[in-house]
Amino acid sequence: MSITLNEFLFVSGLLFTIGFLGVLLRRNTLIIYMGLELMLNAVNLALVGFSRFNQTMDGNIFVFFIITVAAAEVAVGLAIIVALYRKRQTVMVDELNALSH
Amino acid sequence: MELETLLTAILLVPLGSAAMIALFLRRGGYAAAAVSVVAAAVILGLSLTFLLTWNGVTQEVSTVWLTLGSYEVTMGFLVNYQTATMLFIVAFVGFWIHVFSVGYMNEDESKGRFFGGLSIFMFSMLGIVLANNLIMIFVFWELVGFSSYMLIAHYWDKDYAAAASKKAFIVNRVGDFGFILGIVWTYWQYGTTNLVLLDAQLNNDASTVLGLLLACGFIGKSAQFPLHVWLTDAMAGPTPVSALIHAATMVAAGVYFMARIFFMLSPETQEVILWLCAAMTLFAGLCALGQTDIKKTLAYSTLSHLGFMGAAIGLGFPSLALLHMAMHAFFKATLFLCSGSVIHACHHEQDMFKMGGLWRKMPITTLTCILAALSIMAVPYFAGFYSKDTILSGAWLLAHTDGRYYVIYAILLLAALSTALYTGRMVWVVFFGQSNSDNAAHAKESNLFMTVPLLVLAAFSVGAAWFLEFDVSLLPETVTVALKHGYATITQADVVHHSHYLLLGLSVGVMIVGVLATFFFYGPGASEDKLQRRYGLVYKILHKHGWFDDVYDAYVVKVQQRVADFFGFLDLILISGFMVRGTAGLAGLLSLVTRSFHVGSIHGYVYWFLAGVVIFGAFAFHLI
Numbered sequence: 001m002s003i004t005l006n007e008f009l010f011v012s013g014l015l016f017t018i019g020f021l022g023v024l025l026r027r028n029t030l031i032i033y034m035g036l037e038l039m040l041n042a043v044n045l046a047l048v049g050f051s052r053f054n055q056t057m058d059g060n061i062f063v064f065f066i067i068t069v070a071a072a073e074v075a076v077g078l079a080i081i082v083a084l085y086r087k088r089q090t091v092m093v094d095e096l097n098a099l100s101h
Numbered sequence: 102m103e104l105e106t107l108l109t110a111i112l113l114v115p116l117g118s119a120a121m122i123a124l125f126l127r128r129g130g131y132a133a134a135a136v137s138v139v140a141a142a143v144i145l146g147l148s149l150t151f152l153l154t155w156n157g158v159t160q161e162v163s164t165v166w167l168t169l170g171s172y173e174v175t176m177g178f179l180v181n182y183q184t185a186t187m188l189f190i191v192a193f194v195g196f197w198i199h200v201f202s203v204g205y206m207n208e209d210e211s212k213g214r215f216f217g218g219l220s221i222f223m224f225s226m227l228g229i230v231l232a233n234n235l236i237m238i239f240v241f242w243e244l245v246g247f248s249s250y251m252l253i254a255h256y257w258d259k260d261y262a263a264a265a266s267k268k269a270f271i272v273n274r275v276g277d278f279g280f281i282l283g284i285v286w287t288y289w290q291y292g293t294t295n296l297v298l299l300d301a302q303l304n305n306d307a308s309t310v311l312g313l314l315l316a317c318g319f320i321g322k323s324a325q326f327p328l329h330v331w332l333t334d335a336m337a338g339p340t341p342v343s344a345l346i347h348a349a350t351m352v353a354a355g356v357y358f359m360a361r362i363f364f365m366l367s368p369e370t371q372e373v374i375l376w377l378c379a380a381m382t383l384f385a386g387l388c389a390l391g392q393t394d395i396k397k398t399l400a401y402s403t404l405s406h407l408g409f410m411g412a413a414i415g416l417g418f419p420s421l422a423l424l425h426m427a428m429h430a431f432f433k434a435t436l437f438l439c440s441g442s443v444i445h446a447c448h449h450e451q452d453m454f455k456m457g458g459l460w461r462k463m464p465i466t467t468l469t470c471i472l473a474a475l476s477i478m479a480v481p482y483f484a485g486f487y488s489k490d491t492i493l494s495g496a497w498l499l500a501h502t503d504g505r506y507y508v509i510y511a512i513l514l515l516a517a518l519s520t521a522l523y524t525g526r527m528v529w530v531v532f533f534g535q536s537n538s539d540n541a542a543h544a545k546e547s548n549l550f551m552t553v554p555l556l557v558l559a560a561f562s563v564g565a566a567w568f569l570e571f572d573v574s575l576l577p578e579t580v581t582v583a584l585k586h587g588y589a590t591i592t593q594a595d596v597v598h599h600s601h602y603l604l605l606g607l608s609v610g611v612m613i614v615g616v617l618a619t620f621f622f623y624g625p626g627a628s629e630d631k632l633q634r635r636y637g638l639v640y641k642i643l644h645k646h647g648w649f650d651d652v653y654d655a656y657v658v659k660v661q662q663r664v665a666d667f668f669g670f671l672d673l674i675l676i677s678g679f680m681v682r683g684t685a686g687l688a689g690l691l692s693l694v695t696r697s698f699h700v701g702s703i704h705g706y707v708y709w710f711l712a713g714v715v716i717f718g719a720f721a722f723h724l725i
Contacts, residue, residue, distance in 0.1 A: 024707050032703070099701030 008049030015042035029081055029091040033074075040070045104151070105162045108178045111147045111188075112227050114140050119220035122213055130212030134203050137216035141192075141199040144223065148192040152185055152577040161233050161297050179233030179296055182583035186423055187230045187357050189580040190430045193561075194349045195223055197554035201438050202341040204550025205445055215255055215339065222248035222346060229354050235284045235294035235315075238358065242280070242318065245351050246273045252346065253338040265334035272331040276321015283314030287365075296361060303364050312370030315362060319374075323355030323407045326381045330649050332404055336396040340441030343396060348403050348437050349430035356410040356426045360419035368417075375415020379512045382408030384647070386519030390526065391643025393630055395440045395453045398527055401646075402477070403433060405516060409492055412513060413587070416495045416506075421587030424566070425488035428476070432485055432562035435473035435555060442466045442551050443531060446544035455538040456531045457626030462544045465552045467532045469559035474524045476562040478612045479517065481605070487566035489517065490608050491588050494597045497604060501596045517608055521615020526623050534626015 015038055022035030044063045051059025085091055118140035126133040163177020199219060206212050225248050228241030247270075254266035288294050290311070291302055319325070324332040335347050346352075359366070359374075366374075382405050389401035406429050413422035444451055446463060460467040476485035493513050500506035536542040546552065561575060568574035568581045569588050591597055597604070623631055633640040645651070697705035719725045 024704060024711075093703045096703075097701040099699065 005049055005053040008053075009046055012042045012046035012049065015039075015045065027093050029084070029093060029096070032093070033077060033081065037070065037074065040066060104155075104160060104180070105178070107147055107151050108162075108180070108231055111144055111151070111192075112224065112231060114143050114147070115220045115223035115227065119217050119224060122217035122220060127213040127217070130210070133213035133216040134206070137220050138196075138199045138203060140220055141196040141223065144227070145192045145196040148188050149577065152189055152579045155180070155185065155579050157182070157579060157582070163233055163295075174236055175234060175295070176237050177233040177295075178231045180231070182579065183357070183360055183423060184230060185577075185579045186427060186581075186583045187353075188227070189576065190353075190427055191223070191226050191230055191350050194430050194434050194558070195226075195345060197557055198341050198345040198349075198434065198438070201344075201441065201551050201554040202339075204548050205341055205441050206339065207550075209339075211255065215252070218248060218252045218255070219341075219345070222252065222351075226350050226354065230357070233296055235287060235296070235362075239277070239280065239284060239318075242277065242322065242354070245346075245354060246270055246277075246322075249273075249335070249346050249351060252342040253335050255339055255342065256337070259337070261334075262337040265331075265337040269331040269335050272328050273321045276317045276319075276328050279314045279317025280321070283311055283317065286311050286314065299362075300364050305364060305367055307365045307367055309367045309369040309373075312366040313373060315365065316359065316370065316374055319355035319359050319411070320377075321355075322358075323352045323411065324404055325355075325407065325411055326377055326384070327649070329381065329385070329404055330653060333392075333397050333400045333646070336394070336400050340396065340437060340444060343400070344434045344437035344441065347400065348433040352403065352407055353410075353426045353430060356407065356414070356422050359411075359414045360423050363414070363419040366414075371415045371417055373415075374411055375509065378408040378411025378415055379509050379516075380408075381405070382412060382516040383512050383519065386516045386523065388643045388646040389519065389523035390632060391640050391646070393453055393633075394451050395443070395456075395527065395531065396437075396451060398453070398523055399433070399436055399440060402436075402520070402523060403429075405520065406433065406477075408516070409489060409513070412509070413492045413495065416492070416499060416509075418492075418495055418587035418591070420583055420585070421488070421491055421495060421591070424584040424588060425492060427584060428484040428488045428562075428566055431558055431565050432473040432476040435469055435558040435562050436477065438551070438555050438558065439466050439470035439473065442547045442555065443544070445551070446547055447538075447540040450538065450540045453527060453530050454628055454630060456536070456541045457534045457628065458532075458536040459541060459544055460532045463546045465546055466555060469555040470532065471528060472559040473562045474528050478521045478524055478615070479608055480612065481609065482567075484562050484564065484566040487569050487588065490604070491591050493517065493608060494604055495587070495591045497600060498591055498594050498596050514607060514611060518611045518615050521612045522619055525616040525619035529620055529625045530623055530627050534624065537626065537628040 019035040019038030019042060022038065023032050026032055026035065044066055047059040047063050047066070049059075051057065051063075081091065084096070088096055090096060118136050121136055122133045126136060159179075159181040161177060161179045163175045165173050166176045167174040199216075202215070202219065206215055209215065222245065225241050225244035229238055229245060232238045232241060250266045250270040253269055254263050256262045284294060286308075287299070290308075291299060293299060321328045332347060332352070336343055338347075385401045385404035385408060389398045389405065392398045392401065406425070410422045410425050410429070413419070413425060442463065443456065443459060443466060446459075446466075447456060450456065472483075476483040479486040479489040493510060496506050496510040496513055500510055564573075564575050568576060569585065574581060630640070633644075698709065716725075
């Protein structure tokens with residue numbers, strides 16, 4: 001059985017869905033953040049797959065950009081989460097809610 | 102003063118008075134009375150100015166009030182001899198009743214409200230008198246109904262008064278339903294509702310049904326069968342109100358209206374009105390014998406005489422109807438004011454059989470009441486004689502060409518007998534004999550505010566019609582022109598001339614029989630109603646006036662209430678339920694969804710983000 005593009009895309013989609021559902025349904029801010037990273041990495045996988053099966057380098061270059069930006073974003077995001085924890089003593093999303101409902 | 106300005110002033114002065122009282126003087130009893138009486142005096146003065154200086158030429162002025170597409174509603178004045186007659190009556194009788202009210206309502210705490218109501222009534226009535234088209238007449242017709250509603254319920258804390266005012270208004274509305282259908286038909290068929298233009302187009306050849314529909318307004322307002330049930334209950338209002346509105350002017354507005362649009366009534370319409378009103382005349386006259394309340398007796402008397410006026414219209418003599426209306430206004434107002442004087446003196450005792458012997462204590466009231474009674478019974482040379490007997494002669498005259506009118510003559514003659522009966526009964530029982538209660542024993546003559554109007558109106562009850570036979574006239578010349586035609590036609594007809602003594606003998610005979618019969622049957626100053634004691638069943642039928650009220654009550658409760666309940670149910674489910682609360686519910690649902698934007702839940706924001714992506718994707722893929 002040979003690996004075709006479809007398998008890459010399937011796995012990528014699956015990872016994306018898992019990451020998205022994690023953002024939707026989990027209450028811990030750090031887990032939500034992990035979901036976001038998972039979604040980014042799913043896209044990375046898809047791009048690499050396209051690049052391999054179309055025999056071009058475009059996809060790979062794009063992946064490098066995504067990794068860089070994701071890293072920077074993680075640094076900033078985690079700093080915010082740490083600051084938020086120091087202020088609110090919690091990372092649970094429903095407890096962070098300052099708006100009344 | 103120019104005619105148009107004069108008439109506008111006459112119309113608007115009472116409105117101004119009512120507005121002033123309503124805005125500033127509701128608590129100020131004497132001030133409100135003063136304003137109202139002054140306004141009535143001004144109206145009388147202006148009306149006399151007009152009547153004495155008018156040259157008799159029919160005039161019409163109008164202005165456009167509303168424009169709805171191609172349809173224009175105009176407001177205007179039509180001044181002809183009929184207008185002059187009615188204007189005098191309304192202004193003159195109205196003024197004296199205003200003066201009387203000052204005395205009668207002396208101890209009342211809500212004088213302000215009462216006099217405001219009188220002023221708004223004068224405004225509405227004058228509107229009907231002066232109007233030149235059917236729509237304007239209808240507007241003021243409803244206003245008069247409102248004034249009546251307000252004034253009947255003057256003692257609003259009494260249940261029967263509030264119920265009576267509602268009944269009056271609702272029964273009037275039923276008549277007005279036919280009236281408005283008639284107006285719509287008129288406009289649809291003739292393209293106008295203006296009286297002058299209609300007069301030019303028609304000559305008693307309008308459709309019968311149209312005439313009957315317009316007559317529905319007359320039947321409602323002038324309380325003819327089958328819409329007569331409200332007038333007796335309307336006696337719950339203060340006596341000046343009964344005198345002014347329910348005797349002299351408002352109920353006469355129906356007759357005036359019929360005379361105004363007489364050219365629209367086909368012979369068949371006239372015939373229907375004739376039979377209806379003649380029957381009413383007799384029926385009401387008899388029912389008056391079944392009442393112990395003095396005001397209710399006079400109310401049935403009014404119904405009976407309105408029947409006379411309707412019969413005159415039905416016989417084809419509108420000017421005769423106007424003549425009787427004018428004379429009736431004088432003597433009926435006198436009678437009502439006398440009863441008011443008596444009621445006031447006996448501390449609001451209204452049962453006739455608890456009075457008695459008042460001629461010693463209240464000589465002026467007794468004198469004026471007797472004069473008015475002689476007039477209503479049509480004693481020769483009194484005002485009532487000229488109008489009432491001429492109606493009888495008119496029936497006799499027509500009977501020579503059509504034998505059926507002998508029946509009408511007989512009915513009207515019997516009605517004249519009943520007039521003599523109930524009037525005789527009232528006078529003997531109330532004024533003569535011995536006092537039957539403490540209230541009556543301690544009565545004393547009323548003050549000047551009440552006796553002067555009585556004397557003036559009694560004088561007019563005696564002599565108002567002298568212009569027909571002699572050269573002296575109590576009324577201005579322009580007022581009498583509209584009243585002469587029918588009288589002249591009938592009395593100068595050969596047939597009537599030959600039977601002159603027969604007719605005179607019959608009516609005088611009937612009157613004497615009535616007066617003597619009541620003297621011997623009831624006895625002066627009787628303390629109980631002998632008819633009730635000896636002929637209980639007859640009395641019961643008359644007292645319940647043929648059970649009309651009960652029939653209408655049953656209809657309202659069994660039929661109308663059920664239909665109303667059904668529609669109420671539909672309203673609850675469909676309109677309140679689906680439409681109002683349904684749309685509110687939809688809005689609520691929408692709000693629940695969009696609310697998630699503002700509660701600070703991160704998960705909510707992510708869902709919105711997803712929704713946005715979906716919409717953008719659909720847009721990108723040309724799905725929307």
